[in-house]
Amino acid sequence: MEARGLVASYGERRALDGLDLRVPAGAVFGVLGPNGAGKSTLLSVLIGRRGIDGGEVRVLGERLSPGLRRRVGIVFQHPSLDPHMTVAESMMLQARLFGLGSAAAAVRSRELLATMGLSGRANELTRKLSGGLRRRLELARALLPSPELLLLDEPTLALDPDSRLALWEYLASANRAGVTLLLATNDVAEAERYCDTVALIDAGRVVVEGAPPALKADLRRESVRVEWKHAPSPELLSEVAGWDGVGHIRASGMTAHVTVDAAAVFLARLFAERGDDVRAIHVDPTTLEDVYFQAAGKRLHGQEGTGWTE
Amino acid sequence: MDGVTAVSALVMRDLRGVARSRSQLYSSILFPLMLLAILGNGVSEGLDPENVDDYVTFLTPGIIVMTALFSSTFSSATYYSDRDTGMLDVMYASPHPSRLVLLSKVTSSVIIGMLQALAVLAVAAVIPAIDFQWQYGVAPSLAVALATIVLLNVMLAGMGQALASRIGSMTGFHLVMNLVLFPLLFFSGAFFPLEDLPLWLRILGTANPLSYAVDALQLALWADGSAAQFGLAVDFVVLGALTAAAAWLGTMRREIA
Numbered sequence: 001m002e003a004r005g006l007v008a009s010y011g012e013r014r015a016l017d018g019l020d021l022r023v024p025a026g027a028v029f030g031v032l033g034p035n036g037a038g039k040s041t042l043l044s045v046l047i048g049r050r051g052i053d054g055g056e057v058r059v060l061g062e063r064l065s066p067g068l069r070r071r072v073g074i075v076f077q078h079p080s081l082d083p084h085m086t087v088a089e090s091m092m093l094q095a096r097l098f099g100l101g102s103a104a105a106a107v108r109s110r111e112l113l114a115t116m117g118l119s120g121r122a123n124e125l126t127r128k129l130s131g132g133l134r135r136r137l138e139l140a141r142a143l144l145p146s147p148e149l150l151l152l153d154e155p156t157l158a159l160d161p162d163s164r165l166a167l168w169e170y171l172a173s174a175n176r177a178g179v180t181l182l183l184a185t186n187d188v189a190e191a192e193r194y195c196d197t198v199a200l201i202d203a204g205r206v207v208v209e210g211a212p213p214a215l216k217a218d219l220r221r222e223s224v225r226v227e228w229k230h231a232p233s234p235e236l237l238s239e240v241a242g243w244d245g246v247g248h249i250r251a252s253g254m255t256a257h258v259t260v261d262a263a264a265v266f267l268a269r270l271f272a273e274r275g276d277d278v279r280a281i282h283v284d285p286t287t288l289e290d291v292y293f294q295a296a297g298k299r300l301h302g303q304e305g306t307g308w309t310e
Numbered sequence: 311m312d313g314v315t316a317v318s319a320l321v322m323r324d325l326r327g328v329a330r331s332r333s334q335l336y337s338s339i340l341f342p343l344m345l346l347a348i349l350g351n352g353v354s355e356g357l358d359p360e361n362v363d364d365y366v367t368f369l370t371p372g373i374i375v376m377t378a379l380f381s382s383t384f385s386s387a388t389y390y391s392d393r394d395t396g397m398l399d400v401m402y403a404s405p406h407p408s409r410l411v412l413l414s415k416v417t418s419s420v421i422i423g424m425l426q427a428l429a430v431l432a433v434a435a436v437i438p439a440i441d442f443q444w445q446y447g448v449a450p451s452l453a454v455a456l457a458t459i460v461l462l463n464v465m466l467a468g469m470g471q472a473l474a475s476r477i478g479s480m481t482g483f484h485l486v487m488n489l490v491l492f493p494l495l496f497f498s499g500a501f502f503p504l505e506d507l508p509l510w511l512r513i514l515g516t517a518n519p520l521s522y523a524v525d526a527l528q529l530a531l532w533a534d535g536s537a538a539q540f541g542l543a544v545d546f547v548v549l550g551a552l553t554a555a556a557a558w559l560g561t562m563r564r565e566i567a
Contacts, residue, residue: 047403070405080396084327096319097404099312141400 007054015041017204028181030195038204039184043151073147077154083127098145112140132163152183188288202296215291222263223290225282226256317414324418338426342377370434371527372500378427383487385419386470390480412561419467427459442531454530461549462523468556499524522548
């Protein structure tokens with residue numbers, strides 16, 4: 001999938017604002033960003049649910065068209081099953097929508113349902129399945145037409161840890177079988193753990209892109225969380241932001257998140273100069289959240305805070 | 311060929327949904343028959359209209375039109391349940407143009423509406439108190455009634471789908487449908503003959519698409535030629551034109567990709 005200068009607007013607001021992205025075949029590629037960054041809009045464009053206002057995009061070497069969707073599967077963020085249909089009927093509807101022959105579809109449907117642990121539930125109405133099983137069924141349905149590219153819009157949202165793990169095992173298996181996975185998520189741990197490459201997006205643009213370990217290595221910063229005895233004043237935060245080796249600061253209530261070149265150097269100065277104001281400190285391992293913070297100047301999930309940058 | 315398979319799969323899904331919803335299935339048949347019994351007897355016995363000899367039989371074509379009207383409204387509203395369950399996204403993510411998805415919704419709506427209207431017609435035909443005249447002969451009159459029911463349902467399904475795909479919420483859809491459809495039904499000649507009304511109401515009745523369906527059905531089932539408002543030829547020309555326009559509107563959607 002290759003997008004160049006992609007623009008998509010909702011009225012005055014640009015959900016995609018000149019997005020450039022290239023997803024290599026066979027990758028597990030993550031698009032990571034906060035809510036409203038443009039992730040779902042990107043997927044909507046790729047399946048033809050919404051048009052673009054600028055730029056160009058090619059999927060599997062083709063321009064977007066209804067016929068192209070035969071090669072692209074999607075698991076939506078929101079539930080997308082008919083509650084009045086059974087598991088088997090849901091699969092067969094997908095087969096007929098994608099023009100699969102009945103015999104071949106029945107065989108593949110049985111295989112996929114067995115893989116997803118749904119064989120024994122084939123004749124149950126989908127509304128009687130748990131959230132995790134419904135997700136598995138949606139994945140099985142998306143894989144039924146053997147897509148070359150599978151779009152995943154926060155596929156593990158609201159799933160318990162066991163269901164998440166199970167779902168990712170199925171996804172990894174599909175990827176090993178040659179399916180390219182494009183994941184839109186705001187789950188940092190998931191992106192770090194499962195994606196070969198991630199593109200961090202903010203306000204409809206890619207702010208940084210690369211393999212998670214490389215992105216974190218390039219950060220060369222540690223993340224320090226400072227809990228103050230009292231809510232820090234803007235003057236105090238400005239003072240700390242001006243110290244050597246301090247990157248971004250975001251304050252929220254009585255806590256400040258600070259990225260620094262070296263935690264030891266920063267903490268020595270903090271206790272020497274402002275030790276009386278500090279209640280506790282935490283030094284956290286660097287995550288993609290910190291990468292995002294540094295690249296975009298704000299947190300992926302987060303409460304609104306006051307940010308200072310070097 | 312893939313398109314035909316997809317449409318038939320989506321239509322079967324909608325039909326299965328209705329078949330599994332017993333309350334919808336039964337009420338869609340029982341309500342018109344109940345109305346026919348209560349309103350028909352109430353008016354003919356209680357009000358004793360002088361210009362309609364057999365009010366229950368007169369009312370039957372109007373009740374068939376009403377059945378199609380309510381059915382198309384209900385079927386068109388499944389657009390919203392499909393949207394809310396995410397099924398509409400699944401359909402649009404299939405390798406078919408959006409119009410084909412809407413075509414399947416209109417087709418389902420037409421089939422469901424026709425089956426319900428025909429069920430009411432069939433039950434009415436065997437009720438002794440209802441005395442169909444079959445003025446063109448039973449088979450030709452039945453053919454006229456069937457053709458009218460088909461055209462009427464395509465027109466209503468197209469109109470309902472056109473509105474459903476353009477109105478954001480189901481509440482808004484029902485409000486608009488009620489605002490438009492109830493007046494259409496009342497001024498269609500379904501419950502009282504148009505010719506005895508004041509001029510302004512007759513003008514409204516003439517501008518009302520449903521009036522032509524009611525007229526054609528009354529000609530086929532109830533009356534002789536002298537009772538025609540417009541005549542079969544005019545009825546079918548108007549219904550045909552409106553049906554084509556509504557079907558086009560109901561399946562029109564800007565293709566994105």
